[in-house]
Amino acid sequence: MKIPLVNVAKNFESIKEELNLAIQEVIRKGNFILGEEVRLFEREFAEFCEAEACIGVNSGTDALHLVLRAMGIGEGDIVIVPAFTFIATAEAVWMTGAIPFFVDIDEETYTLSPSLLEKLLEERWREGCDRITGKKFKGVIPVHLYGHPCNMEEIVRIARKYRLLIIEDCAQAHGARVFLNGKWRRVGSIGEAGCFSFFPAKNLGAIGDGGAVVTSNKEIAEKVHLLRNHGRIEKYEHIIKGFNSRLDTIQAAVLRVKLKYLDGWNEKRREIAKRYIKNLSGLKGIKINLPKEWAEPVYHLFVIETERREKLVEELSRRGISTGIHYPSPLHLTPSFRDLKYSKGDFPVSERCAERVLSLPLYPELSDEEVDEICRIIKGFLTGSS
Ligand SMILES: *Cc1c(COP(=O)(O)O)cnc(C)c1O
Numbered sequence: 001m002k003i004p005l006v007n008v009a010k011n012f013e014s015i016k017e018e019l020n021l022a023i024q025e026v027i028r029k030g031n032f033i034l035g036e037e038v039r040l041f042e043r044e045f046a047e048f049c050e051a052e053a054c055i056g057v058n059s060g061t062d063a064l065h066l067v068l069r070a071m072g073i074g075e076g077d078i079v080i081v082p083a084f085t086f087i088a089t090a091e092a093v094w095m096t097g098a099i100p101f102f103v104d105i106d107e108e109t110y111t112l113s114p115s116l117l118e119k120l121l122e123e124r125w126r127e128g129c130d131r132i133t134g135k136k137f138k139g140v141i142p143v144h145l146y147g148h149p150c151n152m153e154e155i156v157r158i159a160r161k162y163r164l165l166i167i168e169d170c171a172q173a174h175g176a177r178v179f180l181n182g183k184w185r186r187v188g189s190i191g192e193a194g195c196f197s198f199f200p201a202k203n204l205g206a207i208g209d210g211g212a213v214v215t216s217n218k219e220i221a222e223k224v225h226l227l228r229n230h231g232r233i234e235k236y237e238h239i240i241k242g243f244n245s246r247l248d249t250i251q252a253a254v255l256r257v258k259l260k261y262l263d264g265w266n267e268k269r270r271e272i273a274k275r276y277i278k279n280l281s282g283l284k285g286i287k288i289n290l291p292k293e294w295a296e297p298v299y300h301l302f303v304i305e306t307e308r309r310e311k312l313v314e315e316l317s318r319r320g321i322s323t324g325i326h327y328p329s330p331l332h333l334t335p336s337f338r339d340l341k342y343s344k345g346d347f348p349v350s351e352r353c354a355e356r357v358l359s360l361p362l363y364p365e366l367s368d369e370e371v372d373e374i375c376r377i378i379k380g381f382l383t384g385s386s
Contacts, residue, residue: 002320003361003370006201010365011265015257022253034229035249041256042212045196048175048259050189051214053221056247057228060171060197063211064092064141066245067193070223071165073098073138078130080120080140080164082112083330084350088197089143089169090331099135100340102332104347106151108289110303110357112142113349114154121162128163139165144173144187146326147203147269147300148291152178152190159191166191171211172300174204175266179294188214198247198255203269203300204262206251268364269299272371276302276360279375285382287356301326305356308381312358315381321374324359 012019026037038056046054057063073079075097081090083102090100103120106113117140124130125137140159142150150168159166168191170176177184188194198210213224226232231242277288287305291297303326306312313323330350332342344351360374 001370001373003322003366003374005322005324005359005361007363007365008200008205011205011363012207014365015261018257019254022257023250026250026253032249034246035252037249037252037256038247041247041252041259044256044259045212046214048186048262049194049214050186051194052216052218054212054214055221055224055228056252057211057213057224058245058247059209060169060195060199060202060211061088061092062228062243062245063195063197063213064089064167064169065095066224066227066243067167067195067213067215067220068092068096068098068139069227070220071139071167071192073165076135077138078133078135079138079167080112080117081331082141082143082145082350083332083347084110084327084353085143085145085169085331086171086327087331087334087336088171089141090337093141098138100331100337101130101137102340102342102347104349105145105353107349107353109148109151109292109295110145110289110353111148111150112140112155114151114158117155118158121158125162137162137164139167141167141169142191143169143171144176146303147173147176147298148289149173149176149178149187149295149297151292151294152185152187153180153294156180156190168194170194171197171199171202173298174202175262176298177296184296189216192217193220198251203266203298204255204258207254208248208251210247210251210255212247265364266298269362270297272362272364272366273297273299273302275368275371276375279372280304280378283379283382286378299362301359302362303357303359305353306358307356309356309358312378312381316374316377319377321377322361325357326359327357328354330354 042054077098093100193215198206231240
């Protein structure tokens with residue numbers, strides 16, 4: 001038996017005809033840059049996210065970068081970021097000239113800890129600035145890691161209190177919902193803006209790079225719109241300095257086809273996660289986080305924790321089962337951010353997760369039998385009978 005961690009090809013295979021037609025149509029029209037499919041996808045994805053506007057861009061990293069710039073964030077500013085996420089969350093802050101300030105995560109959701117966020121601000125915030133460096137606290141990027149939403153009720157409360165902008169990193173959480181003020185809300189529609197990646201392996205994946213910003217703030221939407229296309233309103237009429245960060249028409253056409261299936265695929269992911277949880281719960285030697293009652297996660301990844309990770313990876317791999325580690329290093333100990341001068345011990349939960357987390361195979365086409373087989377091997381390993 002061979003089971004990959006993700007199976008992008010199998011997913012495309014399931015809707016091959018529809019995708020080919022959509023791609024052929026773009027080729028026939030020859031409108032490869034900002035063709036009408038981009039506008040149509042933007043409208044459909046904004047509606048899906050329950051936001052007013054969507055702007056398609058080059059990647060999830062660019063979505064974060066451009067929206068931070070659109071909010072006027074740059075040199076002399078601080079943006080708070082969880083210490084445990086994909087590197088792009090912090091890189092986007094650095095791309096604007098601002099400084100990423102790390103906060104540890106909550107061990108039950110793997111997302112930004114509201115109580116530690118509040119503690120940091122209580123200790124360091126003075127009249128909008130950091131009392132030590134004098135830099136301005138401007139924003140916070142909650143990351144809905146692995147597809148589980150952050151505790152947005154608390155994060156919104158703290159951000160309002162300290163006048164921080166909220167930029168949701170939804171790169172792993174397309175379609176996830178969180179219960180807020182008596183209503184289920186899609187992630188991306190809660191903060192000032194939400195940023196999405198359409199990297200092929202994400203829950204909504206393109207056939208190359210792609211990303212989007214969603215927002216209900218008109219000014220932010222207009223600014224991102226300009227920034228993604230050389231700051232221009234008309235051909236050769238450039239009113240601000242911008243970038244080339246457009247979503248390709250072909251990618252938009254593919255994403256339009258796939259968006260119709262997304263809620264169904266996410267439901268499959270939740271069912272698979274439930275099966276993993278049922279099979280593996282109560283076993284000594286692993287920890288599995290259950291979803292919070294205020295969250296409807298979309299399981300971009302199914303993650304367990306174990307102190308015997310290396311050996312378990314070996315055993316699974318020997319049986320043909322691929323796994324992943326998301327992520328082996330917390331951001332504050334990643335060499336590229338060593339200039340920020342954090343040290344080991346600063347964010348213990350992130351550090352422990354980096355040592356213990358293990359992602360098991362998960363994609364909508366994974367069968368019950370495959371899940372059961374993976375669980376059997378894990379059980380055997382943990383109980384010493386394999
Ligand atoms: C994938 C990802 C990104 C970056 O998206 P790209 O499209 O690869 O640039 C940002 N943040 C998180 C949490 C991600 O998983």
